[in-house]
Amino acid sequence: MIKEINFEKNLEKNAKRLKLKNHKLAIGEMAMEPPVRKQGEPKYFPGHYDGRYYIGFVTDEERQRTLTHLVRAWLQWTQSQGIETWLAHGTLLGWWWNNRILPWDTDLDVQVSETTLKSMAENMNMTTWTYNFEEDNFQRDYLLDINPYWTNRLRGTAANLIDGRWIDKSTGLFIDITGLSQTHGVTRPGVISCKNLHRYKTFEIYPLREVKFEDFKAYVPNSYEKILIKEYRSKAFTNTEFSGHDWQPAIGSWVPKTRFEPHRLYRLRNGKMMKIKIEDPRGLEAVPRPSFWNLLWRLAYW
Template identity: 45%
Template sequence: MIPSSWTSILLAACAFSTAFASPTSRFQRTKRLTPKYFTEPGGSLALSHYDQRYFKGEISYEEHRDVLRQLIRSYLTTLHEHGVETWLAHGTLLGWWWNGQIMPWDYDLDVQVSNNTMTWLGENMNRTEHTHSFNDVSKTYLLDVNPHHVDLTRGDGMNIIDARWIDTSNGMFIDITAVRERDADMPGTWSCKNKHRYGSQDLWPMRVTEFEGVKARIPYNFEDILRGEYGDKSLVVEEFQGHRWNRDINEWVKMTDDEMKQRREAAEQRKREELEKKGQN
């Protein structure tokens, strides 16, 4: 048994140690992340697709696709005028694959450039504004390059977007990411900070096409890239996010409430039948 006098001393020492160490422990637990350059209103998936500085209110479903269409047209036109190589990526590339248009459930757009191009944009076009007119309405777009675009790794993940093309009237944007050969032991493999990887032969030579009615570039092996990112089903499934593919007009259309109800009931019926078969076996 430890004498009571020693017990008191030990308890006092522990209290002193805890009091002395806790500020450091608290500091370690609350270590600050790298300040995020681009910020969004947040609170919902839709609100994560607006730049906080220009956000005035959520754009309705009926209007947002036209806003995105103007965004991509203005971006592709401007960079083409400056001789800058950029290409469609991720969901935007998938939209091109289906019908050369933005998919109606998308709330932002994705494009890529090489690291050398991003460096050039940062040195020559950062914070420049560009005016474009659509249907006799003029809009101003901002090219904003994240100073963290020079970072080789994703770090704490706060700055994986290297630049944005922003509609200054409402805050909707195009995410621009740079790909580069980041791994010394993987020459010829290009990647962005979000760990999407591509072989040189998958990206170049770029294919020239059209997207939303303007000239656009896409990676050479676009189909392999899409299958690798979204799976084989992404190129054949004709229902997604409350929309169905209409073969008559080659467009995604929003399903009605009755259609959605029928799809749910059909899915529930299939599930019941599968359970019954399992029970019989």
């Protein structure tokens, strides 16, 4: 009697014995059949500028001005449309320090819920909003562009971690928009996350807190400090030197180091030289003016 041999089973046993990582791939290689690879999603949002509107690198001053109005326009538009959104990541940290954008940031970050993201994708995608800020004589057009792969709520190949962008059509600078979804309801109940694996408990986000950011009404997560510590560690609240800037509490602002030398030999108004340490970027302007009697004495001495 001839015993039937299960060749497929034997091949699988051999693959296991050889400790190959992928048993199915090993079987395919033994059978001389090339493995079939699944094609990944193409990256939809490349670069630090949007290529459609990129006209060249902007100066630091222009970048700061552009980003300020970029986020103001976003806040104005979302509130006019009844869209729920809140500050995230470095933008949230900038709010914590002084309600402003961090001066070294090249883009901004906001978050929305998956429900809001779906609504924007279906009803508002490719919307252009004209923004006019008369006090600064500033007018720009902004584009809402939702990533066509936003429906895939898992990380995948990490090609499309950003779900949408709010783009300045004059420079190509933008705000990154990411949606939060409950992707593992069974194993992680009550936890929502973005594609970049930033995870939050629902009560850490909601209810949102109303704040001021760049002089406009904005919202931040309920447990914003806990979220920032988780992402940046507690040193983010105490480090007063970062990216070529010093925090100056006297004026409540980050100041470029090139503008200010905290230890320097200054010539005072009375003619004397003194080594001054002041936490103010105005330099000698921060030194108090001499009194009337001091001026009178100097005149008599002269």
